[in-house]
Amino acid sequence: MKKINIIIPIFNEEESIAELVQKIKETSLKIKEDIVITMVDDGSSDKSWEIIQNINDSVLSFRKIKFSRNFGHQPAIFCGLEHFQEDAAIIIDADFQDNPDYIPQLIDKWKEENDIVLAKRISRKESFVRRILINMYFKIQNRFTEVKIPKNVGHFSLLDKKIVDNLIKFPENKKFLLGLRSYVGFNVAYVEVVKDPRKYGDPKMSFAQLIKLSSEGLIGFSNTPLNLIGILGFIVSISSIIFALYTFIQNQFFGNKLLNWDFGLTSIYFLSGIQLLSISVLGQYISKIFDESKNRPFYIIDKSL
Numbered sequence: 001m002k003k004i005n006i007i008i009p010i011f012n013e014e015e016s017i018a019e020l021v022q023k024i025k026e027t028s029l030k031i032k033e034d035i036v037i038t039m040v041d042d043g044s045s046d047k048s049w050e051i052i053q054n055i056n057d058s059v060l061s062f063r064k065i066k067f068s069r070n071f072g073h074q075p076a077i078f079c080g081l082e083h084f085q086e087d088a089a090i091i092i093d094a095d096f097q098d099n100p101d102y103i104p105q106l107i108d109k110w111k112e113e114n115d116i117v118l119a120k121r122i123s124r125k126e127s128f129v130r131r132i133l134i135n136m137y138f139k140i141q142n143r144f145t146e147v148k149i150p151k152n153v154g155h156f157s158l159l160d161k162k163i164v165d166n167l168i169k170f171p172e173n174k175k176f177l178l179g180l181r182s183y184v185g186f187n188v189a190y191v192e193v194v195k196d197p198r199k200y201g202d203p204k205m206s207f208a209q210l211i212k213l214s215s216e217g218l219i220g221f222s223n224t225p226l227n228l229i230g231i232l233g234f235i236v237s238i239s240s241i242i243f244a245l246y247t248f249i250q251n252q253f254f255g256n257k258l259l260n261w262d263f264g265l266t267s268i269y270f271l272s273g274i275q276l277l278s279i280s281v282l283g284q285y286i287s288k289i290f291d292e293s294k295n296r297p298f299y300i301i302d303k304s305l
Contacts, residue, residue, distance in 0.1 A: 004033045005037075005085070006089075007077065008020070008040070008092055009040050009080065012045060013048055013095060013200075014047045014048045014051055016094055017039070018051060019199075020094055021057070027103050027104065028059060035059075038084070039065070041065065042073070043067045043069040043071065044070075049066050065305075067301060077091055086161070088110055089161075090103060091159070093155065093156070096199035097197065097198060110158050110160065114187045114189035116157065116186055117157060118150060118191070119157060121154070123194045147182045150188075153190075232274060
């Protein structure tokens with residue numbers, strides 16, 4: 001009998017852990033495969049680890065890991081993948097936005113010889129602003145990167161063993177699952193889902209963290225921002241030459257003096273802004289190189305049960 005590993009990254013989810021495990025247990029009774037749950041506590045400051053330690057069941061098997069501190073959502077996911085030993089892995093968040101009721105559908109699609117099964121959101125019960133920002137991210141990501149990330153798809157997915165084996169081989173320290181999952185290729189299928197609102201508490205990933213995660217995807221899979229700097233510099237240089245020639249001709253042959261000091265001052269501010277923007281983009285790439293060169297571990301495990 002095949003085994004399915006359900007990986008749950010957890011950060012301050014004390015209200016939902018036991019309920020989620022019970023929900024997964026109910027779902028497991030509808031399928032033939034054995035279920036192993038890997039719970040990765042990403043340095044929670046509440047009672048999450050205490051609850052994880054005390055969870056036991058005669059039907060389900062467990063793998064329990066605690067980080068030494070909060071390393072982030074991506075490290076928690078890849079920790080689960082690196083400790084994976086089963087036939088397929090399902091990644092699901094602990095906040096009930098990913099409904100465990102869809103797990104049997106993911107497994108059925110996997111049995112149809114699909115290597116990756118993605119939960120594609122046909123509806124999401126979130127704020128209007130958050131939906132707009134997420135849609136903008138996918139448009140920018142897919143417009144400027146070589147790797148196309150499917151729209152309305154998050155981390156909720158099933159990965160075959162060979163996909164997991166390939167994902168954990170990537171040598172970079174800072175990994176971005178959505179990008180790497182698309183990068184590896186293989187057969188992909190979709191299950192349409194409705195993304196529910198959080199059942200308890202507030203979102204654990206702040207707006208700033210979402211921006212940081214988005215930049216990881218864009219910078220980690222595209223050189224376009226660097227190319228845009230070159231294009232912008234070329235346009236500004238050519239425009240400056242044309243305007244200088246035009247000004248010279250107007251002044252020497254027609255006696256017209258174009259614009260004045262205000263324009264000169266404005267142009268200096270404009271060019272200074274472009275330079276600062278360019279330095280900022282370059283800094284992002286240099287920062288990634290610096291992080292990779294340090295070769296620090298993606299996460300540190302405090303306890304493992």
